[in-house]
Structure formats: structure tokens, C-alpha cells
Amino acid sequence: MSEIQEHVLLKVEHLTMAFSGLIAVDDVSFVARKKAITAIIGPNGAGKTTVFNCLTGFYVPTSGRLSLLHSEKTFLLERMRGFQIAQKAAVARTFQNIRLFPGMSVLENLMVAQHHRLMRASGYSLFGLLGLKAFRQAEHNAVELARYWLTQIDLLSYADVAAGNLPYGAQRKLEIARAMCTQPALLCLDEPAAGLNPAESAALSQLLLFIKKEHEVGILLIEHDMRVVMDISDHIVVLDYGRKIAEGNPQSIRENPAVIAAYLGEEI
Numbered sequence: 001m002s003e004i005q006e007h008v009l010l011k012v013e014h015l016t017m018a019f020s021g022l023i024a025v026d027d028v029s030f031v032a033r034k035k036a037i038t039a040i041i042g043p044n045g046a047g048k049t050t051v052f053n054c055l056t057g058f059y060v061p062t063s064g065r066l067s068l069l070h071s072e073k074t075f076l077l078e079r080m081r082g083f084q085i086a087q088k089a090a091v092a093r094t095f096q097n098i099r100l101f102p103g104m105s106v107l108e109n110l111m112v113a114q115h116h117r118l119m120r121a122s123g124y125s126l127f128g129l130l131g132l133k134a135f136r137q138a139e140h141n142a143v144e145l146a147r148y149w150l151t152q153i154d155l156l157s158y159a160d161v162a163a164g165n166l167p168y169g170a171q172r173k174l175e176i177a178r179a180m181c182t183q184p185a186l187l188c189l190d191e192p193a194a195g196l197n198p199a200e201s202a203a204l205s206q207l208l209l210f211i212k213k214e215h216e217v218g219i220l221l222i223e224h225d226m227r228v229v230m231d232i233s234d235h236i237v238v239l240d241y242g243r244k245i246a247e248g249n250p251q252s253i254r255e256n257p258a259v260i261a262a263y264l265g266e267e268i
């Protein structure tokens with residue numbers, strides 16, 4: 001296997017998603033690599049979120065193959081249900097609109113994310129929950145993992161605060177921490193910088209670069225904030241009207257005439 005193939009985490013091949021007459025994603029192919037940030041950009045309605053919805057089981061693609069390669073296995077995502085994609089294929093996702101549990105504490109939000117692993121350690125039995133050593137160990141590990149991520153996002157001292165009471169920028173970071181607590185192989189982030197001020201966006205970029213460097217995860221990023229995209233992406237895929245019109249590194253995308261035209265000549 002070549003060096004390049006070795007690091008391929010996600011292969012999207014000829015993905016098409018049609019809603020009756022409308023083709024939201026039209027024959028799109030690209031790869032995303034392990035320990036790399038792959039951005040999907042494009043004007044409003046280009047099909048970016050639809051790609052995420054196909055990858056995470058919200059939609060069953062009309063056609064195409066979505067292969068996730070890790071743990072010496074190949075997961076064919078287009079054949080899996082949403083919960084299997086999350087639990088077995090280890091794909092985690094955040095949404096354009098924040099979806100924390102606002103009434104739960106910051107720590108509880110991170111513990112809920114680890115529910116599946118904890119239940120497995122309990123043997124799915126009351127006896128296991130009450131007394132099993134394996135469960136107590138798993139619970140301890142879950143708290144430690146939550147503390148680790150709260151430290152990375154500077155929210156450890158807010159562990160007992162209701163998530164809904166955090167400032168908006170902190171909630172965005174908490175969503176990423178919650179996704180990382182599931183220990184994903186692929187992390188899909190849908191507009192994580194939306195609504196952030198420039199300082200918060202810069203901190204977000206640093207957090208994503210830290211995740212890429214320190215963890216065995218590939219990051220797939222939908223983002224309209226071009227500063228974030230250009231600063232941190234290893235590879236960029238550009239969609240327009242559902243079709244892939246370009247892909248490459250940030251420099252080549254910035255100078256690509258088709259991309260400039262799609263953005264109506266705006267500086268990218």
C-alpha cells in the first residue's frame with residue numbers, strides 16, 4: 001500500500017443525493033485523510049450539509065459509495081443506519097445550530113456522549129451498573145476523558161454550570177469537546193465558526209489544529225469563514241450547485257478561477 005493510500009480515512013465515490021426533482025449533490029468524489037483537515041466549501045445551497053447528512057446516516061444517498069477505513073476495517077456508510085455510523089464506524093458530528101442539552105451541566109453533556117461505552121462496560125445489566133469493577137473503571141475513565149477535554153477548551157472551572165448558561169462561543173467549543181468524547185475516527189463539523197467573533201474563531205482554529213496534531217482523527221469541516229478555512233485546511237473541496245468544481249490546497253483554491261466565479265468574484 002502506498003504512503004498516500006495508507007492515510008486515506010474516508011473515500012467518497014460518485015455521491016449523488018436527489019430530492020424528487022432537485023439534485024442536491026451530483027456525482028461528488030473526494031477523499032479525506034487521517035490527521036488532516038479537509039474542508040468542504042461552497043456558496044449557500046451548494047450541497048455541503050447534504051454531504052454530511054449522507055455521511056452520518058440522516059439521508060440514504062441516491063447513489064454512490066462512502067467508505068470509512070480505520071481499525072483495519074472498511075465501513076460502508078451508505079449501508080449503515082445513523083446510530084451504527086456513530087457507534088460502530090466512529091463518526092461524530094456537530095451541527096450548524098447548537099444541539100447541546102442546555103439544562104444539563106457542562107460535565108454531564110460530556111458524560112452523556114460516553115453513554116454507549118459505559119453501558120457496554122456494564123454488560124447492559126443492572127448488576128453491572130451497581131457493582132461491576134469494569135463499569136466503575138469505565139466510569140472513572142469517562143470522567144477523566146471529560147476533564148481532559150474541558151481542560152483543552154478552558155472550561156474545566158465551568159464543569160457544573162448548565163451548558164445553556166455558557167456564552168455562545170463556549171457552547172460551540174463544548175460541542176466539539178462532546179464530539180471528541182465519543183473518540184471518533186472522523187469528526188464532521190458543520191460551520192463551527194458561525195457566530196464567533198474574530199478572537200473566538202482564532203481560538204477555534206487553534207483547537208482544531210491541536211486535535212489534528214494530538215489525536216488519531218480526520219476532520220471534515222464545512223465552514224463559511226474563509227480565514228479559518230484557509231488557515232487550517234490541508235485540503236479543500238469546493239461545491240457549487242451540488243457539483244465539485246475544484247479541490248486542492250488553500251493556495252490553489254484561492255487562485256482557482258472557477259472558485260472565484262462561484263463566489264461572484266469575492267475575495268476568498
Ligand SMILES: Nc1ncnc2c1ncn2[C@@H]1O[C@H](COP(=O)(O)OP(=O)(O)OP(=O)(O)O)[C@@H](O)[C@H]1O
Pocket residue numbers: 019022023024042043044045046047048049050051
Ligand atoms: N431534505 C431536503 N429536501 C429537499 N431539498 C433539500 C433537502 N435538504 C437539502 N435540500 C436542498 O438541497 C440543496 C443543498 O442544500 P444544503 O443544505 O446541502 O446546502 P449547503 O451547501 O449546506 O448550504 P448552506 O451553506 O446554506 O448551509 C438546497 O437547494 C436545499 O434546499
